[in-house]
Amino acid sequence: MQVKDYQLEQNESYAIIDWLSTELLQSNAEELELAVRLLFKKEYSNIILNASNLTIIDGYGVAAIRKATKICTNELGLFVVVSKSDMIVERLDQAKIEDLTIMNTVQEGIDAIYLNDLENDFEDESDANTDEYGIDGSDLGEDY
16 A cells, blocks of 8 residues: 555554655654554554654654554554664654654564563463462462
């Protein structure tokens, strides 16, 4: 699906937004928000923004990334920004976006998503093994 400033790639457990523009500004930040909402409606909570081409980002771009991060983490997913640009990474670090993950490559982003999914699965399993008193019954002997 080719749109003006981005291209989408959807896999079973994550989606990638390839940001084609060199800018993420007031003029096109809404496009990123629309892409994230579209993916969210398709039940994607793991999204990678490949921002490798990005050279300029303003407050609107940062706000769009903040919203996308919140949407994904509310669903126990991960929003990953891929960028090797020191300027972009520094700008996002300064924004102090809670739970934002920044990686150098798309593959590192995919690995982070799989690791996050494994951690969530592990937490679900340990919750299932704990009784109402917080006692973990999975390691108790048969005499219990």
